Amino acid sequence: MRFPFLALSFLLITGLAVSASGSDRIVVEAEIFTRQSKDETRRWYVLEQDGEVPDLAGAGEATKWVGPKQSAAASASGRTFLKLLPDTRQTHGDKLIRGENFSPEPGKIAILDYPVDFPKPGRYYVWVRAYSSGTEDNGLHVGIDGGWPESGQRMQWCEGKHAWTWQCAQRTAKKHCGEPMQIFLDVKIPGKHVVSFSMREDGFAFDQFLLTTDRGYRPQGEERSVQLPDPPGKAGTDQ
Numbered sequence: 596m597r598f599p600f601l602a603l604s605f606l607l608i609t610g611l612a613v614s615a616s617g618s619d620r621i622v623v624e625a626e627i628f629t630r631q632s633k634d635e636t637r638r639w640y641v642l643e644q645d646g647e648v649p650d651l652a653g654a655g656e657a658t659k660w661v662g663p664k665q666s667a668a669a670s671a672s673g674r675t676f677l678k679l680l681p682d683t684r685q686t687h688g689d690k691l692i693r694g695e696n697f698s699p700e701p702g703k704i705a706i707l708d709y710p711v712d713f714p715k716p717g718r719y720y721v722w723v724r725a726y727s728s729g730t731e732d733n734g735l736h737v738g739i740d741g742g743w744p745e746s747g748q749r750m751q752w753c754e755g756k757h758a759w760t761w762q763c764a765q766r767t768a769k770k771h772c773g774e775p776m777q778i779f780l781d782v783k784i785p786g787k788h789v790v791s792f793s794m795r796e797d798g799f800a801f802d803q804f805l806l807t808t809d810r811g812y813r814p815q816g817e818e819r820s821v822q823l824p825d826p827p828g829k830a831g832t833d834q
């Protein structure tokens with residue numbers, strides 16, 4: 596599924612901020628993806644405040660999957676977010692089907708692509724703003740340029756149920772709720788790259804993501820998109 600018309604919006608909404616300390620921050624709305632692939636069993640749907648319930652094309656009862664969650668749009672950035680549907684595993688008691696409602700491996704199901712212009716090489720920590728309602732809708736994978744490094748696997752949320760919550764933590768065998776600041780992408784060559792996300796658990800609700808070289812940065816609330824970078828020598832300016 597492609598949204599070519601979103602390409603321009605991407606340029607308008609995606610932005611880059613350069614903080615006083617010289618670290619970089621890139622904020623992207625989840626709904627401004629440029630490509631979705633491997634979406635036969637699960638697909639990301641755009642949900643908007645006061646928007647229409649999307650046609651799930653036979654994938655399930657739209658009102659059952661969407662209705663209870665559409666209210667989350669009221670507090671999402673841009674009043675719009677993505678929801679991975681259908682969500683057949685909502686509680687631990689629901690049957691776990693690998694390759695359908697759960698994917699321990701990254702890059703297998705429901706891949707979203709975002710072109711991102713990295714201003715410099717470095718380690719970029721990946722934060723995602725998610726809305727989790729239970730224990731089976733709070734996992735995601737992130738990769739870059741078609742690769743899925745270990746440091747992008749098993750993003751995990753435990754705290755912040757029923758509210759949009761930023762997290763940058765990796766689920767590990769020792770720490771199921773996630774090791775903080777263990778989700779990152781190493782960029783060796785600056786310039787354009789493609790950042791991708793894929794399903795770990797169905798039902799995931801995805802509002803924004805943020806990339807930063809500042810390990811100490813902590814996103815709060817709706818992160819504001821910022822203007823595209825100024826010519827070299829000038830710092831970016833908040834809108």
Ligand SMILES: [Ca+2]
Nearest residue numbers: 684731797798
């Ligand atoms: Ca689920």
Ligand SMILES: [Ca+2]
Nearest residue numbers: 672673675802
């Ligand atoms: Ca959003």
